[in-house]
Amino acid sequence: MILFGYLFxxxxxxxxxxxxxxxxxxxxxxxxxxGIRFLAAGLILFLYMLGKRRTRLxxxxxxxxxxxxxxxxFGTFSTLYWAEQYVxxxxxAVLSATGPIMMLLLQALLHxxxxxxxxxxxxxIGFAGVVLLLLPGLSLGMSMLWVxxxxxxxxxxxSYSSGALYTKQVITRFPDTSPIALNAAQxxxxxxxxxxxxxxxxxxxxxPYATLSGAGSLVYLTVIGSMVGHSLFYxxxxxxxxxxxxxxxxxxxxxxxxxGSLLYNEALSWLTAAGGILIIFGIVLVNADGLQKLHAxxxxx
Numbered sequence: 001m002i003l004f005g006y007l008f009x010x011x012x013x014x015x016x017x018x019x020x021x022x023x024x025x026x027x028x029x030x031x032x033x034x035g036i037r038f039l040a041a042g043l044i045l046f047l048y049m050l051g052k053r054r055t056r057l058x059x060x061x062x063x064x065x066x067x068x069x070x071x072x073x074f075g076t077f078s079t080l081y082w083a084e085q086y087v088x089x090x091x092x093a094v095l096s097a098t099g100p101i102m103m104l105l106l107q108a109l110l111h112x113x114x115x116x117x118x119x120x121x122x123x124x125i126g127f128a129g130v131v132l133l134l135l136p137g138l139s140l141g142m143s144m145l146w147v148x149x150x151x152x153x154x155x156x157x158x159s160y161s162s163g164a165l166y167t168k169q170v171i172t173r174f175p176d177t178s179p180i181a182l183n184a185a186q187x188x189x190x191x192x193x194x195x196x197x198x199x200x201x202x203x204x205x206x207x208p209y210a211t212l213s214g215a216g217s218l219v220y221l222t223v224i225g226s227m228v229g230h231s232l233f234y235x236x237x238x239x240x241x242x243x244x245x246x247x248x249x250x251x252x253x254x255x256x257x258x259x260g261s262l263l264y265n266e267a268l269s270w271l272t273a274a275g276g277i278l279i280i281f282g283i284v285l286v287n288a289d290g291l292q293k294l295h296a297x298x299x300x301x
Contacts, residue, residue, distance in 0.1 A: 002239055005232050010248045012229040014093070014255025016221060018264060020081060021089040023217025027208035030081035031198035033218060038073050039191030041226035045184035055181035064170045065185040071163020073190020078197060079156030083149030088266040091133060093256030094276040095153040097249045100286045101126045102154075102161035110165075118288040126282025130154070132275030179234050187226065246287070250280050 023033055049055040059065060084092050101123050107113045115123070134150055167186075171179060198204065208214035236245035257276055260266035 002236065005236055006245065006248075009229055009232040009236065009245065010251040011255065012224055012232070013248050014252035015259060016225040016229070017084070017089040017093040017096070017256045018259050019217050019220050019225070021084050021092075021260075021264065022213050023208075023221070024081065024084050026211050026213035026217065027205065028214045028217065029198060029202040029204055030085060031078060031194050031202055032204055033221075034077045034081045035191045035194030035196075035198055037191065037218060037222045037226060038077070038187040039195065041222045042184045042187030042189075042191055045180060045227060045231070046188060049178060049181040049184060054178045055185075059174075059177065059181060059185050060188065062185075064173060065182065066189045068163055068167050068170055068182070069186035069189030069191075070193060071159050071166060073163075073187055074193040074197075075159025075163065076156045077190070078194055079152040079159070083152045083156075085149070086143070086145045087149040087153065088260055089264065090253075090257035090260035090266055090268065090276075091150070091272065092153055093253040093260075094133060094279055095130070095150060096157060097253045097279055097283060098126060098130065098154060099157045099160050099164070100246075100249065100283050102158045103164060104286050106158075106161050106165060116289065118285045122282040122285030122288070124282070125285065126279050129275045129278030129280075129282060132271055132278060135271060135275075179237070180231060183230055183234065249283055253280060 020033075024030055046055065046060075050057065080092060080096065087095075104115055104119055104123060108115055134147075167182075170182065174182060209218060233245050233248075253276060257268060257273070261268040
C-alpha cells in the first residue's frame with residue numbers, strides 16, 4: 001500500500017501541471033481557477049476533519065494558517081497559474097521542482113546555516129540546469145511574457161519554500177491538530193486570497209467552465225490534485241518519514257515533461273531535457289543527507 005500510494009501520488013503531481021495548462025488554454029481565468037480549486041478543496045477537507053472532531057473552527061482565525069496559506073498556496077500558485085499562460089507545462093513542472101534549492105538558500109540566509117559541500121554543489125548544478133532550460137527559449141526570441149513567466153515560477157517556489165519553513169514552526173505550535181486540518185485551513189486562506197486577486201485583476205467569464213477542458217481541469221485539480229494528492233502525501237509522512245514522500249520531486253517533473261510532449265505537443269529539446277535532469281540531480285544532492293538517513297532506516301528495517 002505504501003508503494004502504491006507513493007506511485008499514485010507521483011502520478012497525480014506529475015499530471016497537475018498539464019491539467020492546469022489545459023484549463024487555462026480553454027479560457028479559464030488563472031487566478032479565479034486557482035482560487036476556486038483551493039478554497040473548495042480546503043473547505044471540503046476542513047469540514048471532514050470537523051466532522052471527525054480532529055480540528056476546531058477557531059483554527060481558521062489563527063494568523064499562523066493565514067501566513068502559511070499566503071506562502072504555500074497564494075504565492076506559489078498565483079505565479080504558477082499566471083505563468084502557464086505562456087510557459088509549457090513540462091517546463092513549469094521542472095522549474096517548480098527548484099523548491100528544495102530555494103529552501104536551502106533561505107536557511108543559509110535567514111538562519112545562517114552553512115550548507116554542506118554536497119548541498120552547495122547541488123545548488124550550483126540546479127542553477128546550471130535552470131540556465132539550460134531557459135536558453136532555448138531565449139535563443140528562439142521568446143516574448144518577455146515567457147521570460148517573466150519563468151521568473152515568476154521561480155519566485156513562486158521562493159514563496160513556497162518560505163511557507164514550508166514556517167509550516168514546520170506552525171506544526172510544533174499545534175501538536176494536537178492534524179496536519180491535514182492545518183493544510184486544509186491554509187488552502188482555504190490561500191484560495192480566498194487568490195479569489196480577491198481575481199476580482200481585482202480579471203474579468204470573470206464562466207463560459208470556459210461549461211466546456212470539458214475547463215470543467216474537467218477544475219474538478220480534477222480540486223479533487224485529485226489538491227484533496228487526494230496532498231492527503232496521500234500526509235498519509236505517507238505518517239506511515240514512513242518526511243523525506244521519503246518528498247522524493248516525488250525527482251519523479252513528477254519527468255512525468256510532466258513526458259506528458260506535455262506526448263499529449264500536448266510541447267517542444268522538448270535535448271537542451272531542455274538536459275536542464276531538467278541537471279535540476280533533479282541538483283535537488284538530489286541538496287537532499288543528500290536526508291536521503292542517506294532514509295536509506296539507512298530502510299536498510300535496518
